[in-house]
Amino acid sequence: GIQVEQSPPDLILQEGANSTLRCNFSDSVNNLQWFHQNPWGQLINLFYIPSGTKQNGRLSATTVATERYSLLYISSSQTTDSGVYFCAVGLTSGTYKYIFGTGTRLKVLA
Amino acid sequence: DSGVTQTPKHLITATGQRVTLRCSPRSGDLSVYWYQQSLDQGLQFLIQYYNGEERAKGNILERFSAQQFPDLHSELNLSSLELGDSALYFCASSPWEGNYGYTFGSGTRLTVV
Numbered sequence: 001g002i003q004v005e006q007s008p009p010d011l012i013l014q015e016g017a018n019s020t021l022r023c024n025f026s027d028s029v030n031n032l033q034w035f036h037q038n039p040w041g042q043l044i045n046l047f048y049i050p051s052g053t054k055q056n057g058r059l060s061a062t063t064v065a066t067e068r069y070s071l072l073y074i075s076s077s078q079t080t081d082s083g084v085y086f087c088a089v090g091l092t093s094g095t096y097k098y099i100f101g102t103g104t105r106l107k108v109l110a
Numbered sequence: 111d112s113g114v115t116q117t118p119k120h121l122i123t124a125t126g127q128r129v130t131l132r133c134s135p136r137s138g139d140l141s142v143y144w145y146q147q148s149l150d151q152g153l154q155f156l157i158q159y160y161n162g163e164e165r166a167k168g169n170i171l172e173r174f175s176a177q178q179f180p181d182l183h184s185e186l187n188l189s190s191l192e193l194g195d196s197a198l199y200f201c202a203s204s205p206w207e208g209n210y211g212y213t214f215g216s217g218t219r220l221t222v223v
Contacts (some may be wrong), residue, residue, distance in 0.1 A: 004210055033211060041198055044112075048211035077217035086153065088212075097143070097168055098212065 002027040004101035006087055012031075012107045013077050021104045023087030031090030032063050033098065034072050037082045046072070076108040077108045116201050116215035124223055128189040131218045135182055135203030141165070143204070143212065144176055148197040159184055160207040173205065186219040191222045 003026040005100040010080050013019055023032075035045040047061040049070065054061055058077075063070040073079055084105050113136035123129055125148050135142050140152075143146035159178035170176075173191075178184040183206040188195060202212040 001132065031113075036212070043200060043214040043217070045213055056135070079221075088153075097158065097166055100153040102152055 002029075002089065002091060002099050003009070004087060004089055004099050004110070006085075006101040006104050008104060009102070010105045010107075012109065015077060015079060015108055015110050017077050017108075018075045019077060019106070021085050021087075021106075023070040023072070023089075023101055025068050025070075025087075027068075027087050027091070029068075029089040029091060031098070032065075032070055033086060033088045034061055034070070035086045036081075036083050037103070038088060043086075074106075077106075078087065079108045079110050082106055082108050111174065112211050112213050112215060114133075114201060114215035116199075116218050117185050118218060120219050120221075121190060122221045122223060123218060124138070125191055125193060127191050127222075128187065129191065129220065131186040131188070131201075131220075132197050133184045133215060135201075135205075136182070136213055139203035139205050139213075140202045141183065142182070143202045144184070144186050144201040146197050147200060147203065147217075148194075152198075156186070165207060166222055188220070193210075193222050194200030196220055196222045 005024045036044045051065045058075045060073045084103040089102040115134040133148045140161045143158045153157045158166040158171040176186045198217045
């Protein structure tokens with residue numbers, strides 16, 4: 001089945017720093033989302049981005065579907081950005097489920 | 111508030127028992143998805159319903175079942191519970207049948223003792 005790999009697995013930043021999270025996937029996909037799971041366990045949708053680039057405040061994401069990767073950029077990080085970031089991909093055929101990566105655990109220090 | 115409502119938020123029960131988790135999708139969304147998040151397995155897809163019909167099945171145990179009612183809310187039934195069923199159970203909804211952007215509920219944390 002499709003493999004979704006996220007890197008780095010863990011990241012510690014000082015407040016105000018920038019970071020790039022990467023998601024690689026092993027097969028063609030027609031949907032991709034980035035989620036943030038906060039320390040209370042809530043899964044928050046950041047971007048629905050099957051291709052192209054989107055920006056929302058300090059966050060932006062780029063997906064290059066032909067090369068099977070997506071990037072999530074966090075600029076001027078804040079302590080509230082701490083948590084786990086998941087990439088989830090939807091396949092081009094067959095099922096309607098998302099396959100989740102193992103996540104990047106981010107800790108932002110004040 | 112994401113618009114997807116899950117109840118209860120926390121549930122503690124004993125092994126062998128049966129529980130029901132409830133999910134109300136966002137207004138207008140017809141698809142409901144159930145996911146399980148455990149420490150060792152990550153986020154795993156369980157099952158999807160679209161407008162009352164089962165559409166896709168994932169790694170759902172035979173002890174688990176789900177349904178979607180005419181008002182589009184969904185229930186996930188877990189029976190003969192084991193310690194290993196302790197996990198966060200998430201419900202998500204999306205407007206259509208296919209794989210579009212999900213919105214997740216806040217989850218139900220199940221602890222089996």
